[in-house]
Amino acid sequence: MDVTTQSIPTRDTGFSFEPIIRPGRNAWRRAKAEKLAFLIDGEDYFRRLDQVLRLAERSIFIIGWDFDPDIVLRPRDPDGETLGALLRKIVEEKPSLEIRILVWGMGPVYSGKSLKMFGKMDWKDHPRIFLNFDFEHPLRASHHQKIVAIDDRTAFLGGIDLTARRWDDRSHAIDNPLRRAPDGTTYGSVHDIQTIVTGDTAKLIGDVARRRWKKATRQVLSPLDMPGRNPWPADLEPALTDCNTGLALTEAWKWKGHRGHREAIRLTHDALKAAKHHLYIETQYLASFGVARTLARRLRKADGPEILVIVTRESHGFLEKLMMGHNRNRLIRRLKRADRYGRLRVFFAAVSDGNGGEQEIIVHSKLIIVDDQFVRVGSSNLNNRSEGLDTEADLAIETSDPAGRRAIAALRNELIAEHLDAQPAEVARIVAETGSILAAVDRLNVKPRGLRSYDVDADKGETESLVGTGIIDPKQPFWPIPEIKAGLRRLFARLSHHRLL
Template identity: 50%
Template sequence: MQLLEETTSLQAPDIACKAVRSPVGPILRPGQNCWRVAQADRASVLVDGAPYFSHLEAALRRAQRSILIIGWDFDGSIRLRPDVSTEESPPLGRLLRSLVEEKPDLEVRILVWSIAVVHAPGAPGPLIFGADWQDHPRLHLKLDTHHPLYAAHHQKIVCIDDALAFVGGMDLTVERWDTQRHACDDSIRLKDDGSIYEPVHDLQMAVDGEAAHAIAEVGYGRWKFATGEELAPVSTGSDPWPADLLPDFHHVPIAIARTYPAWGEQPAANEAAALTLDALSAARKTIYIEAQYMTAPCVGDVLERHLADPDGPEIVVIQTHESHGWAEELVMGTNRDRLIRRLRKCDRHDRLRVYYPVIPNGEGGECQVLIHSKLIIVDDVFLRIGSSNLNNRSIGLDSECDAAIEATTEEVRRTITGLRDRLLAEHLDISPETFARTVAGNGGSIIAAIEQLNTGVRGLRPFGAMSDDGPDVPAAGTGLLDPLEPFEPLSLFRRRKE
């Protein structure tokens, strides 16, 4: 493996790096770019941690038979509603313990990536040694060691009674809660040491019906591979949907796309990356992306083809600006800038914008908003929310789960467009209605609308990497620190014997 030279491309597994969509026809293709398409009677998009955590708490309290939590990290000390009293909203671990004590038929299962104990921000002690709240025969917390070297279990799923499922970018851990204000000095947003953690923006989708059943199957499969225990589906007839959560979508098909590397008896699944590439390839007018990381060369290939087309779509990307830690900065930050530079060089028709959001800090400066969401909206026809970043390891190394909607009615088209407008309006600190009117007044151009409205102290800032100077290929070390597939140290010896 060459680590000392820059590379011009990184090839992902074939099924993940090639768009399989035909030039015309639907984007979603079960068995190719999604595992299954299942109906949801209701679906909602929860923007930022405070709404998600609040609705999740309400749903957990309605559980009757089963709560299944799958996460990259988990911390039972967090409070889902830190803006109210502890009596009203106790720490999550204590809440779960109280629920199993109150409800004799309820089982709670929590599955966490094993390396979270050294890599994730939550407290490692309770994951390794247990905690008082875990001391109950119907409350089970397991560490999932079933993954290749350096791979992460990155799915963020909560399933309740197989009747309601949440899937997206948010783990139930520290430094995830925030409101849409994203105030730099919000004293509710505290770390254990009493300091305020940075504003964070994220998304989660809630679905019910057959879609919730299908996502629960994903969770049950993970639990079986990790623990050997096969879980039976539950049926309670109950409705854990939170009473005050208004659905964004009614009677809508939900596509579920997964990523798993082949490991042991677990077969590979590359639907999520295939769906990303197919959806991006399908764009005609606009692509809107929110991404913690966007570094994968195969994503760049699709966007570059669009930018080269005189009639291609506008592309707006909202990303995290400041990386955390040397490894993240070395690979994710560096390769993000290089991919931006690559795309900028081919943007001859001025249809690309890459921004990061900022909030005034009250002292004449500004602080960034950490973008943790993993969102793709294509035209008014496609919405994807999940755990998959647009980097190499999310293509074929880490476990991922995304949920997607492809519009088949005008109502769904309007809802997808409305969500895009709502998200951009949040970053620009204006109303969604103002943004929508400005888009219409600029002939449908979201770039023109952003530039017209991006005048406040809270807003969007362009990346400095938009200049043409500097390298535009993946950095040295990418193949090691952001690999496309599992690294097997013994594979070289096996090849020599063949």
């Protein structure tokens, strides 16, 4: 059963379920996923990706903000090869396979990590491995999608790039010898989420990859039509099958004569407005005052939903601390003032160091769960630039089927349990008893690892965005400077050709 734009009765309750996904408004296109699973944290994603990459036959697209060929997808395996070595191995084994990697053009400059892909060229020195840099963005915009598409049959989409400092396991222990960058430096705990899908939804994600490749390289590639079973990890149980999905995009508005795309931010607002009982949000940034206005309206209503937000408190760099940090505090203060009925909790996640101290777990995920009927996973942060400047892709999953609803509730309960060092069954039991996800947090948030309240004085301080926010965190392009971009493109092409980096 495909979701239409008309109300449909749910099978177990009888009340009408108004679909959130609406192509033409908040979704670029809609499709049905044959299988879908949620991959929580980098270890789960990288392991599943390793399994499916080895099953590729004709095409692999890797589209990302950053890319590091020296990461290891299976760090627990002493024989685990680097990602670059794996790609080289499988392309040599399969004569029909082509691998295309598209990385944000300023990634090598901005992050410093992408420069490593030029250090050893052996992995990509093959006629069927194509590495390109994406400069087709306005000034100060980035390519931010995190996509891997395989044979138009299986795809991964979410918040995790194939680069350094993304791998972590579910324990998020402070001391983990496996959590090291390729250069050997350790890094802190990080939490994120990715999806794996097969069927028409995977084809749709493949269309996004080809579309982006065409914009960056001017090369037109045709979709694949491959018979047989869609690649899927043999030991992975799908969370949902034959489920309704929509793909929402963000592309710069009215740049180079193009209309652009803003389905993703419309999808976010429509999802927040649709919640009846529970809103569960994980977000790296909480700095969109448009989103804050929508949440505040929900909090002021007597019959509005509970809202549980898990955010990253730590900020990196001067501008991020100045703009994102201060705006986050002002935004949370605004929400707390609107919380007339005590239905809001804003937390950051922390893990004990075993000596009476603790360390924050960086929440890098971009996730919204509405009741037990809707999930949005993708690359869009809750900040201005993800609304209309950067290139984003979000996958929405929606269901009125009882089994699908149980799967979405199970995802929410599993995530809450992970943050509280508890069992998902404990969370589910308390939610069933009380009808409240906040009650589950209040009861189970008693261990050294847990959720810490994001303390902001609600009575004192500003609630409007900082002056200059539109410059540091813009919603739309300033003006294009094509001559600079063209020069950068020529420079990187020359460096790649001569292997000077």
